[in-house]
Amino acid sequence: xxxxxxxxxxxxTLPSTVTARRTDSGxxxxxxxxxxxxxxxxxxxxxxxxxxxxxxxxxxxxxxxxSFAPGVPIRGGIPLCFPWFGPRAGDxxxxxxxxxxxxxxxxxxxxxxxxxxxxxxxLAVPADRAVADxxxxxxxxxxxxxxxxxxxxxxxxxxxxxxxxxxxxHTYLQxxxxxxxxxxxxxxxxxxxxxxxxxxxxxxxxAGVPLVPSGQVDxxxxxxxxxVSVDDGERTLVVTKxxxxxxxxxxPGAEVAGRVADIAAGEWRQMVCVETCxxxxxxxxxxxxxSHSLGSTYTVSRDA
Numbered sequence: 001x002x003x004x005x006x007x008x009x010x011x012x013t014l015p016s017t018v019t020a021r022r023t024d025s026g027x028x029x030x031x032x033x034x035x036x037x038x039x040x041x042x043x044x045x046x047x048x049x050x051x052x053x054x055x056x057x058x059x060x061x062x063x064x065x066x067s068f069a070p071g072v073p074i075r076g077g078i079p080l081c082f083p084w085f086g087p088r089a090g091d092x093x094x095x096x097x098x099x100x101x102x103x104x105x106x107x108x109x110x111x112x113x114x115x116x117x118x119x120x121x122x123l124a125v126p127a128d129r130a131v132a133d134x135x136x137x138x139x140x141x142x143x144x145x146x147x148x149x150x151x152x153x154x155x156x157x158x159x160x161x162x163x164x165x166x167x168x169x170h171t172y173l174q175x176x177x178x179x180x181x182x183x184x185x186x187x188x189x190x191x192x193x194x195x196x197x198x199x200x201x202x203x204x205x206x207a208g209v210p211l212v213p214s215g216q217v218d219x220x221x222x223x224x225x226x227x228v229s230v231d232d233g234e235r236t237l238v239v240t241k242x243x244x245x246x247x248x249x250x251x252p253g254a255e256v257a258g259r260v261a262d263i264a265a266g267e268w269r270q271m272v273c274v275e276t277c278x279x280x281x282x283x284x285x286x287x288x289x290x291s292h293s294l295g296s297t298y299t300v301s302r303d304a
Contacts, residue, residue, distance in 0.1 A: 015112035018119070025069050028104070032117045036146040039117075042074065045101035046121040046141045049077035051149045056300050059149070059237060061172040061271035065264040073101050075262040076172045076271070078151060078296075080141065082123075083134045083165035085279040097170070099131060100139065108140075116146030136163045137286070152242075152295040157286035164285040168248065168277035169296050171239065175232040178251050178272045184210040185228040186221045186247060192280065194218040213272055216253035220246055220280055228274050235302050239274050242295040245282040248275035 014020065017034040028043040037053040052058045062076035073079060081097035088094035095102055105121040112118070123139040136159020144150040157163050175181045188206050195218040196202040204219075211217070224247040227240040241247070250273040252260065257268035276296040278284050284292055 012107060012110055014110050015117065017112050017117045018110055023068060027068060027070060030107070030110075030119060032119070032145045034112070034117050034145065036116065037149070039143070039145040039149065041119060041143055042068075043104045043107065043121070044070065045074065045080055045103070046105040046123070046143070047074050047077055047079060047101060048143055048149070048151060049074060051145065051298070053147055053300055056235075058174050059298060059300060061174040061267075063263050063267060065262045065267075067262065071102055073097075075260075078172075079170040080153060081166070081168035081170050081275075081277070081279075082139060082153070082155075083131075083137060083167070085166040085168050085277065094131075097168070098166075105141065116144045116150075119143045119145075134163060134165060135159065136161065136288075137165060148297055148299045150295065150297045152293050154291055154293045155284075155286065156291040157288050160288055162285050162287050164283055166277070166279045166283045167294050168275045168279055169294065170248075170273060170275050170277075171296065171298070172271045172273050173230055173237050173239075174270060175230065175237075175272055176234055177232065177269050178213050179269065180212070181230060181232040181272060182210045182212055183228060183230055183249055183272065183274065185226050186211065186224060186249070189221040189224045189247075191222060192220040194220065211249060213249070213251040214253075216256050217249060217251040219249050220277075221249065222246055222281065230272060230274060235300055238299045238301070239276065240297045240299070241276040243293050244276045244278055244295075246277050246279055248277055248279070249273065250275070 019031050030041045032039040040050040060077050066075040079101045082100040084098045108122050109120040121141045138156045138158045140154045142152045193202050195216045230237040252268050257263045
């Protein structure tokens, strides 16, 4: 797949809380440090790879085995899956989870106030015929770094025909040990179990109890709008979402993680993914001129 490069970045004066650098591999990174916390955002994928509130441990898990190479997905943080989720139906050669996480985004604004630092990005327009179905979509992304972290993906249909797409904020949360971590807030939602032995067994009713991940967990919870709490016995991470009708919870377990080249040995235990999304049956269709915003806010509380 080929893509146009990022549009020339307008001359921006970065606030004092933001610094820019380029890695040895050629990736551009913005580092944010303010009174409330710190974060890192790679322009490739507008990918938030780290966020740490002041006085806390890192909230986002990042694999030590990630290659950080141009055109290669970064494992960890908050990858943006867009405009499809997982494999693209009917196109086995298409990149998993879409093209948004593989290409540079353009920084369009950077500002500061007493509560947070705000960065805004725009996605480069794909040039490959394989993604021509999505040419009418414009994607903008806002990252607000403070005592909490908020990310908002806004998609606008700028073309003349309706466009259908999927989207996800594929968030990797740092936990002490995933198999003694409790995921709450989804007890009343039925789910699609992508790890089921057969498609006939994939649709599951609401469990009625919180989830404690053990082994491989790959679930798409349906019709979910409530916050999700992740308690690892030392702290609780809360994900509050807007504009989302589904939530994915993913933990690879030892067997699957062992087959993933960019997850270092044993590191799967320190993460669980809680993903704000609109995927599968919750895919969105925008008419010309319509917009939709998908947002997640992350907060931390210490257990008593």
